[in-house]
Amino acid sequence: MAEAKTFKGGIHPPYNKELASGKAIKRAPVPAEVIIPLQQHIGAPNEALVSAGDRVEVGQKIGSSDAFVSAPVHSSVAGVVKEVVDVPNFTGNKVKSVVITTDAEQPEFAKKPGKDIDSLSADEIREIAKEAGLVGMGGAAFPTHVKLTPPKDKPVDLVIINACECEPFLTCDHRQMLEKGDDLIAGARLLKTAVGAGKVIIGIEANKMDAVDAIRSKASGLSDVEVEVLEVKYPEGAEKMLIFALTGRKVPPGKLPSEVGCLVQNVGTAIALYEAAAWGKPLYERVLTVTGPGIREPGNLLAAIGTPISDLIEACGGFVGNPVKLIMGGPMTGWAQSGTTANVVKGTSGVVVLTSDVVEMGEETDCVRCSKCIEACPMFLSPNFIVQAAKRGQWDKAEMWGALDCFECGCCSFECPAFIPHVEYVRKAKAEIAALKKKKE
Amino acid sequence: MATDNLVQTPPPHLRSKEQTAVAMRDVLIALAPVTIAALVAFTYNALFVIAVCVGSCMFFEWAVRKLRKKKVTLRDGSAAVTGLLLALLMPAQIHWLNMIIASFIAIVVIKELMGGLGRNIFNPALFGYVFIITCSGILASWTGHLGFLSAGFDGVTGATPLAFIGPGLESMGPSYGSLLFANYGGAISEVGAFWVLLGGAYLIYRKVIGWVIPTTILATVFVLSYIVGSDGLYQILAGGVMLGAFFMATDWVSSPMFTWGQVIFGLIIGVCIVLIRVFGAPTGAVAYSIIIGNCFVPLLDKVFKPKRFGEVVAA
Numbered sequence: 001m002a003e004a005k006t007f008k009g010g011i012h013p014p015y016n017k018e019l020a021s022g023k024a025i026k027r028a029p030v031p032a033e034v035i036i037p038l039q040q041h042i043g044a045p046n047e048a049l050v051s052a053g054d055r056v057e058v059g060q061k062i063g064s065s066d067a068f069v070s071a072p073v074h075s076s077v078a079g080v081v082k083e084v085v086d087v088p089n090f091t092g093n094k095v096k097s098v099v100i101t102t103d104a105e106q107p108e109f110a111k112k113p114g115k116d117i118d119s120l121s122a123d124e125i126r127e128i129a130k131e132a133g134l135v136g137m138g139g140a141a142f143p144t145h146v147k148l149t150p151p152k153d154k155p156v157d158l159v160i161i162n163a164c165e166c167e168p169f170l171t172c173d174h175r176q177m178l179e180k181g182d183d184l185i186a187g188a189r190l191l192k193t194a195v196g197a198g199k200v201i202i203g204i205e206a207n208k209m210d211a212v213d214a215i216r217s218k219a220s221g222l223s224d225v226e227v228e229v230l231e232v233k234y235p236e237g238a239e240k241m242l243i244f245a246l247t248g249r250k251v252p253p254g255k256l257p258s259e260v261g262c263l264v265q266n267v268g269t270a271i272a273l274y275e276a277a278a279w280g281k282p283l284y285e286r287v288l289t290v291t292g293p294g295i296r297e298p299g300n301l302l303a304a305i306g307t308p309i310s311d312l313i314e315a316c317g318g319f320v321g322n323p324v325k326l327i328m329g330g331p332m333t334g335w336a337q338s339g340t341t342a343n344v345v346k347g348t349s350g351v352v353v354l355t356s357d358v359v360e361m362g363e364e365t366d367c368v369r370c371s372k373c374i375e376a377c378p379m380f381l382s383p384n385f386i387v388q389a390a391k392r393g394q395w396d397k398a399e400m401w402g403a404l405d406c407f408e409c410g411c412c413s414f415e416c417p418a419f420i421p422h423v424e425y426v427r428k429a430k431a432e433i434a435a436l437k438k439k440k441e
Numbered sequence: 442m443a444t445d446n447l448v449q450t451p452p453p454h455l456r457s458k459e460q461t462a463v464a465m466r467d468v469l470i471a472l473a474p475v476t477i478a479a480l481v482a483f484t485y486n487a488l489f490v491i492a493v494c495v496g497s498c499m500f501f502e503w504a505v506r507k508l509r510k511k512k513v514t515l516r517d518g519s520a521a522v523t524g525l526l527l528a529l530l531m532p533a534q535i536h537w538l539n540m541i542i543a544s545f546i547a548i549v550v551i552k553e554l555m556g557g558l559g560r561n562i563f564n565p566a567l568f569g570y571v572f573i574i575t576c577s578g579i580l581a582s583w584t585g586h587l588g589f590l591s592a593g594f595d596g597v598t599g600a601t602p603l604a605f606i607g608p609g610l611e612s613m614g615p616s617y618g619s620l621l622f623a624n625y626g627g628a629i630s631e632v633g634a635f636w637v638l639l640g641g642a643y644l645i646y647r648k649v650i651g652w653v654i655p656t657t658i659l660a661t662v663f664v665l666s667y668i669v670g671s672d673g674l675y676q677i678l679a680g681g682v683m684l685g686a687f688f689m690a691t692d693w694v695s696s697p698m699f700t701w702g703q704v705i706f707g708l709i710i711g712v713c714i715v716l717i718r719v720f721g722a723p724t725g726a727v728a729y730s731i732i733i734g735n736c737f738v739p740l741l742d743k744v745f746k747p748k749r750f751g752e753v754v755a756a
Contacts (some may be wrong), residue, residue: 168455173476225586240750248485250751324446331454338449352454356446360456365517366559368461369650370693379750384698402749417461418559424451 079437112280164237167330294353464516641687662710
């Protein structure tokens with residue numbers, strides 16, 4: 001077998017995938033109440049299409065926007081709108097949200113008569129993606145139809161399905177590949193049609209060889225779909241790293257994958273596109289992993305958007321041990337929560353609960369110049385010098401050292417013997433640099 | 442409630458266990474072979490040197506942190522490492538006051554007054570050592586050691602191997618084998634380059650240090666020695682080159698951060714070692730060279746900034 005492909009830099013954190021990788025996807029119970037934020041994506045917020053007292057059905061559009069960079073939201077349940085209010089989301093920011101009291105009886109989603117998905121045009125696929133409210137489901141939540149509209153002068157020849165799932169603990173993409181392989185391949189080919197590419201590569205990390213075999217056998221008759229095995233290394237699934245590992249193409253700083261003729265989409269997004277195209281199903285539920293040493297029965301759940309994470313934790317047997325970190329998303333890039341009130345959004349790939357015995361608690365000290373952050377950085381930046389500049393408020397220097405190129409993977413902080421939270425400094429630097437640029441204009 | 446202990450810190454939420462204190466512990470482990478060899482060779486003379494240096498370095502660190510009203514950071518192990526490295530540079534027979542002066546210079550002046558661990562430009566142990574060999578008038582003899590050791594060791598009395606450095610002279614010095622395993626003379630760490638090499642290999646294996654700096658220094662000394670007509674192999678085995686290359690020049694804080702900067706840093710040190718040894722006085726050549734190298738670090742970090750991912754070289 002050919003050597004697994006990879007990039008330069010990166011780290012090998014403890015993966016702990018075995019906690020949930022063997023657990024088949026289960027439907028999470030429908031909660032008594034869902035809270036659906038009107039903005040779950042990068043871009044313009046939606047206006048509510050419903051108000052208190054309105055009846056809503058499963059999959060009914062409840063928020064939309066005229067802006068191009070936006071994605072509508074749909075009701076994940078049948079029920080009655082209780083109110084439309086500002087609610088703190090998983091990052092702590094207040095977002096206008098639709099609160100829906102669910103009916104005791106939940107009807108199945110009425111599948112719309114299937115279209116012939118092979119005859120869809122690029123424009124039709126983009127429209128389907130927009131109407132279904134599709135966003136990148138790996139965590140970034142960028143509206144899919146925007147990604148499917150690359151600049152005219154930048155033809156895309158390759159669609160890459162990001163099936164690395166390089167974040168430790170998470171297994172939802174792995175399970176979906178095992179259980180919905182045909183849908184994934186169909187969705188990937190729709191993506192290919194939408195951007196006019198000639199080929200699809202599904203890139204899977206070598207710790208999911210069962211998924212590699214499953215997808216390879218399903219794609220065996222297809223000349224336009226390839227499966228590639230990637231080295232198990234974090235952040236293998238970062239867009240620029242993945243493109244480089246698979247093709248050797250380097251996306252320049254500040255540019256998008258279309259610059260080098262690539263489109264990267266996550267496994268969940270491709271499957272959701274297939275479901276939207278084949279059955280008219282909007283993105284109102286998603287598969288996520290509830291796992292970690294602090295969860296009694298880790299598993300992969302299909303949960304309605306807006307479900308409070310307390311319900312999901314309960315569905316997985318509740319807490320065990322002494323939980324000290326409750327993370328929305330993966331443990332490398334996710335958001336630590338102070339409680340269980342946050343709700344599932346389209347970009348929620350997991351709920352990870354870490355206990356006191358596995359969390360390294362340290363105190364930030366001065367940089368000891370060990371160079372480990374530099375060796376780990378997949379973007380070849382100098383995280384230590386960005387931090388040094390940020391500490392002194394020298395934002396121009398922070399930019400010179402590459403603050404804007406950082407995609408906050410956290411490799412530097414993982415390796416740092418002085419326990420410096422580089423990502424936090426970088427975020428501050430990015431905000432200050434943006435503010436300075438605005439001032440200049 | 443099960444959620445009472447939840448903490449909200451920025452990502453990443455997973456961290457490596459390899460924190461500074463672990464690295465310092467690794468350095469102590471890596472120094473164990475040469476330390477044990479020194480104790481075997483110089484018995485309680487070595488023990489006395491090590492105890493005074495480590496003890497006074499730790500005391501000064503504690504005292505100066507208290508005076509600066511900063512958290513006492515003895516637990517990171519860096520003061521103990523500085524003390525042990527300093528001890529290993531000392532001859533077996535040395536006035537105790539020298540060691541205390543060297544410890545004071547290392548910890549108080551070079552480390553803490555520069556801002557503490559992470560901000561010192563020079564390697565503290567080396568600077569303390571250089572201070573006493575250049576400034577102290579009460580330094581004892583560097584040759585051999587006290588007479589009560591059992592006889593039979595190489596170089597119990599007489600000149601250190603460094604006395605034979607120079608074109609054509611090396612063949613009169615100890616054999617390579619004795620330089621590797623058993624030569625006594627000079628500092629207490631000069632009891633066999635092999636023991637130092639063993640520790641260096643451990644540090645590279647544990648990824649505490651990289652291989653670039655030691656390799657460049659050793660290669661430069663080796664090659665340049667032959668060019669100037671000296672014995673390259675003798676040069677890297679004799680004196681403090683091995684200790685300097687693996688334990689002093691690789692000090693995190695006072696070495697360059699980028700690979701090409703590290704190569705140039707190693708070259709500078711290697712060239713200085715040979716030039717000082719062959720054309721100047723051999724004692725302290727390695728220490729002077731590394732301190733000269735330390736001076737170039739800020740410049741090297743500026744010049745050798747790596748290209749960002751996907752960055753196009755400006756035409």
